[in-house]
Amino acid sequence: MTNLAISVSNLTKIFADNKAVDTLNLEVKEGEIMALLGPNGAGKSTTIRVLSTLSGFDEGEIHIGGIDIDRDPETVRRTIGVVAQQTGVEYFMTGRENMMVQGRLYKMKKADILKRIDELAKYFELDKSIDRLVTTYSGGMRRKLDIATALIHRPKILYLDEPTLGLDIHSRKLLWKYIEELNKKFGLTILLTTHYLEEADGLSHRVAIINEGKIQISGTPDELKNNIHGDSVVISFDDVTDKEKAYAEGMKQGGQVIDTLWDGNNLHLYVDNGASSVPPIMEQAAKDDIHVKTLSLARPTLDDVFLKYTGTSMLDTGEEEAEEWWHQWAGKDGGKNWKGNKWVEADGTQKGEWEESDDWQGNDWVNADGSSKEAATTEETQEGESADWQGNEWVNKDGEQKGDWGDSKDWKGNDWVDTDGKPKEDWNGSEQQVASDDSNVTDDSQNESAETTDKTEPASDDTANWQDKEGESADWQGNDWVDANGKPKGNWDK
Amino acid sequence: MLSDTWHLFNKYMTITMRMPLWSLFTLIQPLLWLIIFAQLFGNFVQTGEGNYMDYMVPGILIMTVLFGSSWSGVSLLREISAGSVDKMLVAPVSRVAIVLSRVMHSAIQVIAQTLIILAVAWGMGSTITFNPLYLFMGLSIVFLLGIGFASLSNGFAITLQREEPLVMIGNLMTLPLMFVSSAFVPVEFMPKWIQYIAMVNPISYAVEGVRAIMTTPQDIMLFAKDFGIIAVFAIASLAWAVSAFKALRD
Numbered sequence: 001m002t003n004l005a006i007s008v009s010n011l012t013k014i015f016a017d018n019k020a021v022d023t024l025n026l027e028v029k030e031g032e033i034m035a036l037l038g039p040n041g042a043g044k045s046t047t048i049r050v051l052s053t054l055s056g057f058d059e060g061e062i063h064i065g066g067i068d069i070d071r072d073p074e075t076v077r078r079t080i081g082v083v084a085q086q087t088g089v090e091y092f093m094t095g096r097e098n099m100m101v102q103g104r105l106y107k108m109k110k111a112d113i114l115k116r117i118d119e120l121a122k123y124f125e126l127d128k129s130i131d132r133l134v135t136t137y138s139g140g141m142r143r144k145l146d147i148a149t150a151l152i153h154r155p156k157i158l159y160l161d162e163p164t165l166g167l168d169i170h171s172r173k174l175l176w177k178y179i180e181e182l183n184k185k186f187g188l189t190i191l192l193t194t195h196y197l198e199e200a201d202g203l204s205h206r207v208a209i210i211n212e213g214k215i216q217i218s219g220t221p222d223e224l225k226n227n228i229h230g231d232s233v234v235i236s237f238d239d240v241t242d243k244e245k246a247y248a249e250g251m252k253q254g255g256q257v258i259d260t261l262w263d264g265n266n267l268h269l270y271v272d273n274g275a276s277s278v279p280p281i282m283e284q285a286a287k288d289d290i291h292v293k294t295l296s297l298a299r300p301t302l303d304d305v306f307l308k309y310t311g312t313s314m315l316d317t318g319e320e321e322a323e324e325w326w327h328q329w330a331g332k333d334g335g336k337n338w339k340g341n342k343w344v345e346a347d348g349t350q351k352g353e354w355e356e357s358d359d360w361q362g363n364d365w366v367n368a369d370g371s372s373k374e375a376a377t378t379e380e381t382q383e384g385e386s387a388d389w390q391g392n393e394w395v396n397k398d399g400e401q402k403g404d405w406g407d408s409k410d411w412k413g414n415d416w417v418d419t420d421g422k423p424k425e426d427w428n429g430s431e432q433q434v435a436s437d438d439s440n441v442t443d444d445s446q447n448e449s450a451e452t453t454d455k456t457e458p459a460s461d462d463t464a465n466w467q468d469k470e471g472e473s474a475d476w477q478g479n480d481w482v483d484a485n486g487k488p489k490g491n492w493d494k
Numbered sequence: 495m496l497s498d499t500w501h502l503f504n505k506y507m508t509i510t511m512r513m514p515l516w517s518l519f520t521l522i523q524p525l526l527w528l529i530i531f532a533q534l535f536g537n538f539v540q541t542g543e544g545n546y547m548d549y550m551v552p553g554i555l556i557m558t559v560l561f562g563s564s565w566s567g568v569s570l571l572r573e574i575s576a577g578s579v580d581k582m583l584v585a586p587v588s589r590v591a592i593v594l595s596r597v598m599h600s601a602i603q604v605i606a607q608t609l610i611i612l613a614v615a616w617g618m619g620s621t622i623t624f625n626p627l628y629l630f631m632g633l634s635i636v637f638l639l640g641i642g643f644a645s646l647s648n649g650f651a652i653t654l655q656r657e658e659p660l661v662m663i664g665n666l667m668t669l670p671l672m673f674v675s676s677a678f679v680p681v682e683f684m685p686k687w688i689q690y691i692a693m694v695n696p697i698s699y700a701v702e703g704v705r706a707i708m709t710t711p712q713d714i715m716l717f718a719k720d721f722g723i724i725a726v727f728a729i730a731s732l733a734w735a736v737s738a739f740k741a742l743r744d
Binding site: 052053054074077078080081082084085086087088089090092093097101102104105106107133149150153 | 497498501502504505508509512513575576577578579580581582583584585586587
């Protein structure tokens with residue numbers, strides 16, 4: 001048997017029409033902490049799901065602890081512990097009950113499970129809360145319980161999918177400590193995914209950068225960082241003279257720095273190892289009788305790493321995760337059967353709708369705003385308000401009606417009376433109706449009534465009528481648009 | 495598989511027992527129907543020799559089954575998105591047990607609810623049998639129907655993969671199916687086309703079977719026939735749900 005805990009060769013997993021994982025190769029040695037580092041949608045979670053037997057795959061070969069995952073998934077399941085992104089713990093059970101059920105699913109004996117629960121609870125410092133309902137747990141505690149349940153059957157290999165996602169800094173650091181100790185004390189092999197550079201850096205022995213379903217590069221954190229840019233030491237001077245320039249040139253010639261770059265009075269020195277290169281840099285400066293005003297040391301960011309190995313900034317590769325779970329739930333056949341199609345269909349239509357409504361909003365906003373903006377420049381306050389109002393109007397159509405109505409307070413009072421006068425009669429129809437409408441409004445919404453009492457009478461009538469006619473908004477809007485703008489009326493008809 | 499089912503079933507029961515109010519809520523509607531229908535239709539629906547109350551109670555029992563079990567799939571979807579299904583699946587657990595434990599849990603819950611409905615019906619003067627054997631036989635149909643509809647709901651949950659259409663189907667499974675069955679109105683009162691629907695509607699048979707065994711005089715032969723039909727329905731639904739679940743996974 002090899003001493004490889006996980007060996008993945010040419011793994012490909014296809015969802016619908018895109019390759020979530022594309023000929024991925026990965027090796028994790030026994031007793032190692034390996035981090036899969038990449039942005040959302042890079043294929044991290046999919047890889048973990050495939051390696052946990054939760055998803056099938058289209059091509060490739062996977063051995064976990066020397067066992068072919070395709071031939072004997074049951075044995076693989078006994079070998080691994082999995083902590084998924086969502087904490088799958090039951091909220092209406094106690095910590096102990098959660099662990100008990102999980103232990104039972106691994107066919108463990110009750111006494112053995114109880115012993116193991118005590119061990120794990122103690123280890124994760126959950127012993128005081130183990131008999132409390134999970135609803136009372138904090139996010140960090142839930143995460144710890146989740147990891148503890150995954151360890152109930154004493155697995156040799158532990159997968160952690162974004163273990164610290166959504167945790168505060170303190171809980172995150174605490175969790176890192178536990179993970180590190182699990183590895184050191186118990187020799188657990190750990191494969192974790194993350195998009196935090198510090199997590200990959202501080203916690204893991206080796207890091208594999210994954211993007212678009214492929215491992216771009218892997219190595220120890222130091223190797224990767226040295227490969228990337230090196231650090232940059234930035235020195236700023238009061239003034240740049242020939243002396244400083246000579247110093248910079250000397251540093252480069254002398255081989256202490258890889259490259260130099262001037263940025264005003266700041267000198268960027270690229271070095272392999274920032275911390276250890278600062279003393280010689282300062283010594284040289286002292287020798288050359290140069291006064292250094294400030295010195296700062298910048299370490300490569302995740303984005304730098306990414307830029308180097310993927311050619312794109314990590315910020316551009318983000319992908320919405322909202323519905324990813326169904327994505328991941330597609331079966332072994334990936335996108336080749338109805339599941340895939342179904343998913344695409346659902347997603348496709350949804351996206352379509354969104355885009356349409358976006359465009360539509362976009363156009364509309366441009367129209368409404370554009371015309372009103374011109375006006376707004378001539379008469380700032382009043383027309384500005386009416387611009388807002390048009391804005392709100394559109395938003396209304398999208399469904400956020402009431403809140404926005406409430407917001408355009410000034411408008412109801414001033415704008416109406418100012419711009420219109422006449423139209424008021426148009427909509428009111430009859431005076432009696434107005435009165436009854438007014439009372440309706442008072443009943444309906446407190447805000448509204450509070451407001452109407454502040455205003456002058458005609459204004460309040462308007463508001464009332466307005467509110468009431470929301471149901472028949474077509475007519476009313478029609479009138480209104482004609483009054484205020486003329487043009488946008490066309491939009492409404494659309 | 496059986497031990498997996500048992501442990502998972504236990505888990506669901508534990509959770510349910512922590513929130514007993516929830517299962518009580520689903521009782522409200524059948525209870526309301528029981529009271530309203532008895533008053534409303536009692537005066538003009540002729541049901542042969544027995545009173546309408548006795549005719550209707552089996553219908554209400556079956557209605558409770560539908561309301562109780564047709565939403566089982568919704569919670570499956572929630573569990574999937576919450577990650578607890580994955581938590582089970584990473585363990586070497588029987589895939590059949592996951593579905594089976596869910597529908598068993600749903601059916602048991604429904605049995606508890608029907609017992610409460612029965613108690614209320616007796617309180618309202620129904621002459622439904624007290625004979626424990628007959629009650630047990632009647633409840634066995636209730637149980638099987640619960641399994642059947644919970645399976646359908648779970649199966650649809652997996653096939654549709656979304657909550658909204660699932661809720662729609664849940665609605666469609668409950669009320670309309672009730673009214674195109676002999677639950678509240680004897681078949682003879684129905685227009686011809688509804689009679690045809692009622693004939694292929696499993697609810698008709700469930701109601702008929704419960705009525706045959708729970709109201710005196712008992713009709714064992716009729717009960718046996720209906721029991722058989724419902725059993726087939728339950729097993730077929732369950733098999734479909736399990737195969738949908740497996741197909742999704744592997």
